[in-house]
Amino acid sequence: MSQRIVCFGELLLRLSAPGRERLLQTPGLEVHIGGAEANVAVSLARFGHDAAVISTVADNALGEAAVAELRRYGVDTRHVRAVPGRMGLYFLSHGALHRPSEVLYDRADSAFARANDYDWEALLQGAAWLHLSGVSPALGAATAQATIDAARAARRLGVKVSFDGNFRGKLWQTWNGDAAAILRQIFAEADLLFADHRDIAVVLGESARAEGEHAVAEAAGHAFAAFPHLQWLASTLRTQHSVDRHTLSAVLASRDGSWHRAPDYELETIVDRIGTGDAFAAGVMHGLVEGMKPDELLHFGLGAACLKHSLPGDFNLVAREEVQALVSQAGFHVRR
Amino acid sequence: MSQRIVCFGELLLRLSAPGRERLLQTPGLEVHIGGAEANVAVSLARFGHDAAVISTVADNALGEAAVAELRRYGVDTRHVRAVPGRMGLYFLSHGALHRPSEVLYDRADSAFARANDYDWEALLQGAAWLHLSGVSPALGAATAQATIDAARAARRLGVKVSFDGNFRGKLWQTWNGDAAAILRQIFAEADLLFADHRDIAVVLGESARAEGEHAVAEAAGHAFAAFPHLQWLASTLRTQHSVDRHTLSAVLASRDGSWHRAPDYELETIVDRIGTGDAFAAGVMHGLVEGMKPDELLHFGLGAACLKHSLPGDFNLVAREEVQALVSQAGFHVRR
Amino acid sequence: MSQRIVCFGELLLRLSAPGRERLLQTPGLEVHIGGAEANVAVSLARFGHDAAVISTVADNALGEAAVAELRRYGVDTRHVRAVPGRMGLYFLSHGALHRPSEVLYDRADSAFARANDYDWEALLQGAAWLHLSGVSPALGAATAQATIDAARAARRLGVKVSFDGNFRGKLWQTWNGDAAAILRQIFAEADLLFADHRDIAVVLGESARAEGEHAVAEAAGHAFAAFPHLQWLASTLRTQHSVDRHTLSAVLASRDGSWHRAPDYELETIVDRIGTGDAFAAGVMHGLVEGMKPDELLHFGLGAACLKHSLPGDFNLVAREEVQALVSQAGFHVRR
Amino acid sequence: MSQRIVCFGELLLRLSAPGRERLLQTPGLEVHIGGAEANVAVSLARFGHDAAVISTVADNALGEAAVAELRRYGVDTRHVRAVPGRMGLYFLSHGALHRPSEVLYDRADSAFARANDYDWEALLQGAAWLHLSGVSPALGAATAQATIDAARAARRLGVKVSFDGNFRGKLWQTWNGDAAAILRQIFAEADLLFADHRDIAVVLGESARAEGEHAVAEAAGHAFAAFPHLQWLASTLRTQHSVDRHTLSAVLASRDGSWHRAPDYELETIVDRIGTGDAFAAGVMHGLVEGMKPDELLHFGLGAACLKHSLPGDFNLVAREEVQALVSQAGFHVRR
């Protein structure tokens, strides 16, 4: 628990239909706590790091439950404030076969979306890394500014900045936010970027022409050119054969020009793909913090992402030993 | 199904903790559809009437599910519109013993709360009664105006107006609505009022001094004096020994000065008290529509309210024969 | 396990709505196995006796499950046949407060109702008691004859006959069975009768005028006069304050003219009242088999019936020590 | 909602074991409403059509629940009668891997099976299509006659007739019905037939020699020759690799001799295959009503069938936009 990693973002309640039912096909909902940045924090805490979340929740039973769930998994929640307002929600129906999963957001005007009064100097005290994602600036002007402020404060204080693109066009549209202009300010402060060619195209005002590994490599080059602080850029590569069956790989680019590609993993009978990108981010950050070599940390991040597909909920509840076992091909026997 | 009864109000999703748990004590929620006026419509449909709901819902899976549930119980939903926006929600934790039940509203800025473009002439076509409640005007200026418009259109068209006070101070405070001024305009159009001395005091600018049957009777006198269209005023009388055990009675006043009090019913081991006031309203309206005598219709209304306490959810899913069996003391043997 | 007790009757599947919901209010059903005589057998097996069931079930997964459940509780099921046909079902919705429980039978034309080819001499081999109930003869001519045959064979073979009236008018009406004539033939063979004044009035062609303990006592006198083999007549006395709260007592009459009344037990917050009469019958039979004195065995039977009210399902899953603890007032402390 | 489609058939309650359990392995059952023709009606209503069901149910809580569920999904149920009797049931245990699913019918002597007094002239008023299936005539002489009457009345009234073969040998055997003779009379009135070479062989008294697309094509030729009203014949083509994994395609033949084959769809990890044939029928009918071209409507029908495999229950609860998205290869990304 040597290095402290601080994640800033919204806590959400996920209300999901049971099994493969449509929303409210039967009258019950399963509840999970999520949020892109909180997912990263939980995974890092499970890997043994001192992970904290900075956020704002509603001062009611829902906000309390969200914070409690983070605490349950060992995340430091002392910097989560509770204020009057509502919690962001999302309703989820898991797809199957050829029927895609559906997310229905009900997060407008949440306590988090309205807040922008964070004392970043104090909040980043003692942190080695700050993790942010593109979801927060997409929520509105207040959180966009808060995210930029956070990134800049981190750079000022010598705290490394990790940023996960997570581009969500629909959220930006709700308030006509200038995604490119805002994200560019954040990219500019990032040491580590989780982004593919589409994210980078948005920010650099280009159009993403091609697909696949090559397109990501080319875009990474543009990113390193545009953002001098940037040291690493990582991205998963996903092929979807059906809603339940994917092939997953990942790539990592370094400022020094090195390019790494992890092996392909076949994901058959996926249990829950929400949060798999966050699991990848946490795995890569774990590797960086632990001083792994690029190939090794990329493989670790990919292994973490693969394992998340096997777990219900948004959090990647695996220990580092489990990721290690996967990447070292320990096999699938029942562990007794 | 001779007479058509139209109810105007918001459809809500109730998300409740299982059993007697606190909210999110375990990670699941039971879902019911409710809303004061919709509850009345469902009960009337179950009693065999042509009951319709006029409302506005979100054009998503949640709004669809709310409408579908009304349709399931035979309510005419052709006048429920779906528009972009969100559905009103409320989270419920059932209390027990000395721990009160808790309702956490998350209904601000719902599709219903923002709507006020109803063509009342068309919507009230063929109706004998219009049922409204004090919840709708409490939601904001738009719904306050819509409710007043509805009541006035009904009077103009010769449609009788039923109004359930349902005073919710907290909702009025969210937008600093002038409850007294607005409610007075609706009371002025009502033929039938569900209200107790506290509701009437709010509207007439008095202060509710005493409690009990006498206080209601006195307030009823004031109401008949103030509102010349008013024909009947009905109210339940409830004594709460604990969260689970109440004594329930009811009173009815007529413009002709008659005063009726129903017998006391002991409610031990209450299953769900949400919607019991709406069950009472539906029972009284059923009695009026069926031409029952005052004592009889009051007793029917009270019987309906008592039975609702035995049923999970907001709706009173009993048939008229079941209410009749209760008020005629048919006993509690297993029906085989 | 010295004495063998054989019970003849139908095995039923009970499909019940969860909690206090109406039937199919939500789309799930809880399943229990029941049947008046099987309930008695299970209770006797739990008390440590060699209890067997004679019956006919459908040769499908449902019949198999019904038999398996009896076997699970230690009942000897070697004399249950599986033949082509259907299983009798009943749907149950638990009432609450003033809303009675409802049973919806779907048992017409079951494999059991159509069967009447039992080799009673063989089946009663080694039995000390045969237990029958009024449900079987009410199902149709075949089972009526089978029940009479069983009772007569038992008498012939020196096997004592226990008969629980269990009068169900609706079942008799489905085939216009002559209840009085048929039941009279069975009463004539009974050593032990579970019946109240209404059952006896049906059989003796009288009309049950009064209610309460006195009425049962008078009817018992008539029964002893009419049926010379009859040694004991037992009945519960139940007052229902609501669906959830009853007062229960019991009476026992002997041919020698003695009359016994057990103390009153208050049953608050009843969990499940189905099968409580069968629990009483099993308790009384246990007392007789064990050679208890009349007051003692009556109290044991009543205690067994009281405990059944606390258990979901049709079976009384209590051990004899638990009944003893209740009748000896051991108190309600948590047993650790 | 321009064209009205009327479906005649039985409503069934499906009682299924949870997950992949055997029947009553644990003591609970999930309940869905189904019935081949009702499934078609629900799907058509979800696609936005004016779909109605003509049927007869038991006048109890089960019949009420079945009708309510159709109403919930927007089906017009005003022509469903409730009469004394029982509801047809079926018990289902989902298979997995190499263990086939099992259906245990308990539908003999249902209210529907005994009814044959329909006023077809009145019931078909305003309809553009009547949909029937081979299940109804297989239930007994009454429903066989009702189905023939319905088909003939439709032809007389200019209502197009759709018929889904759905041959169930076991049902015909229960009453020794002459399937060939009866079905021939219905085939003779059909404009649209869902049938494969085995169905046609039964009706034409031939023996189905070969398998696969060619066999269906040949049989279609025989059908067009034998039945002059027939315009279209459609069938799915299914290969089962295991209980959970199938390959699905479909074919369509027109009287003008054109032959259409849709692409193959891989169905891995099937959720629920009950009702997939009905989903296909509804999709094809939707295409015809909407005036799609043969290839297009066949693909739409197949897409609808594929999506049904992803949904628990008998109903295909997808919207037309979702089928369109599948056939236009919109991909499997989470819809946010």
Added chain:
Amino acid sequence: MSQRIVCFGELLLRLSAPGRERLLQTPGLEVHIGGAEANVAVSLARFGHDAAVISTVADNALGEAAVAELRRYGVDTRHVRAVPGRMGLYFLSHGALHRPSEVLYDRADSAFARANDYDWEALLQGAAWLHLSGVSPALGAATAQATIDAARAARRLGVKVSFDGNFRGKLWQTWNGDAAAILRQIFAEADLLFADHRDIAVVLGESARAEGEHAVAEAAGHAFAAFPHLQWLASTLRTQHSVDRHTLSAVLASRDGSWHRAPDYELETIVDRIGTGDAFAAGVMHGLVEGMKPDELLHFGLGAACLKHSLPGDFNLVAREEVQALVSQAGFHVRR
């Protein structure tokens, strides 16, 4: 959060049958975390105090889950060690009516029961109070010694000692522990004792003759005489009318001779009585820490205990405001 309260004791997994079922009547178990001292810590944390648990758990998924649940509710768990071994379990079946609840312990040889190597000086650092209970010394020689050591270290360090008698004869018998001798050493260090006349009689070698308030008062006198450090002695007074309905009061004695009795509370339809004594202890400690007057803190403790009866699980999840509302008679209306 000014004062730190440290609780030492075992964390247990409670595996309970659903509803009012017997153990394994159906094949599922609900899981709660408990343990007398941990229950106190959770309640104090919910009241806003800095509450910590000192314990030893198994280093497996069960131990991890137990610790996580404490953390979820804000308890400081940094002093809980994980070592090889097993977790203590208890199986619970909730009683009803006249059927007592049953606890089946499976806690022998747990990781906690075997541990006795605590560095009390370090662990009590900064604490104002140490809370212990009679369960720990009853588990075996190791935990008996650990409890005595803890109490003595606390006294040495000026940390106040709270001790809840919680006498469990069966546990002492498993290792023939000398309860009187061991408990006397702990009583000797206590500032605050939760005990009734039976607990005190065990320790002082007397026999508890009478029952009721007077007996407790007399025993309290003996305790103050025997143990010079003792300042307060508190006890609940419970009358059990049935398993579901109790009357609860409480008494408090001070070294200065004052005697306080709280009002009686009627507990009808109890939800879960496990942990109610711990809720009382936490309430009284809260009152002491907050500087309430004796009558006030006793009433607060009793109110906390009453509210616990309404909540499933071992923890008293109520906030201090809820206890205040009860003792100030705020009523039972739904909180909206």
Added chain:
Amino acid sequence: MSQRIVCFGELLLRLSAPGRERLLQTPGLEVHIGGAEANVAVSLARFGHDAAVISTVADNALGEAAVAELRRYGVDTRHVRAVPGRMGLYFLSHGALHRPSEVLYDRADSAFARANDYDWEALLQGAAWLHLSGVSPALGAATAQATIDAARAARRLGVKVSFDGNFRGKLWQTWNGDAAAILRQIFAEADLLFADHRDIAVVLGESARAEGEHAVAEAAGHAFAAFPHLQWLASTLRTQHSVDRHTLSAVLASRDGSWHRAPDYELETIVDRIGTGDAFAAGVMHGLVEGMKPDELLHFGLGAACLKHSLPGDFNLVAREEVQALVSQAGFHVRR
């Protein structure tokens, strides 16, 4: 039911997380009864044999439930004793994709593990076969001796001995048992051995060099050479592509030198793999008892094992007709 098969081993309670959740991710556990030898007994009873279990359970509700579950499936449990002590438990979390399933044993010091006072002459009375497994001797010295005694008594009495290696290194380590020496004594008495090259290597003190069919064949040769009573040796061959997808085959060697290999079966979307080895053993024993030829009985055993993968729980609840249908390629159509 001509031949009696007796199985000796421990009954365990399996407490498993729902679906694919981690242990205690949500607070509920599903309960199944298991135990390697009991699994074999249940499967044989389902195939129609007279199967009995000899065991020792705790004399509490858990032990009672374990025995009841065996009885439910028709196993003769008259030789299962209940003594003071605890039941062995195991906690299970089902894996998925690349995350292995996890078993957490909590079975140390169980009532079974401490028992070794069986009267084998009496217990084996009338048996044709005795089935044992390597789990029992691994539990400790008492059960190791009991297993050896049982095997020797069987040989003495002319009862054939079946032994399933089931090598569990961790269990042997808990007491430093000399696995090789103990197992050799049991192997020496076996007529039928379920073992692969690794099991045999342990016993013969060799090291298992190679993998696959050849390695098993070679080891089988060594086993026949070393153990003159041995007639048959059978083993499954399993390739794990992921946690959810395996390929399964099986081999059988006879003393006469014949070698049989069954076809490969693809197991996609495995439901529950626990107990599949026991299902194989039961299938092979069924084949031997029924006098099938080697190829046939091996295929039957493999088919039984395959079907078990489709069923939740430890027991293989399939009938012999279902295994026959699989091995005769009856297909995967819904059975109606």
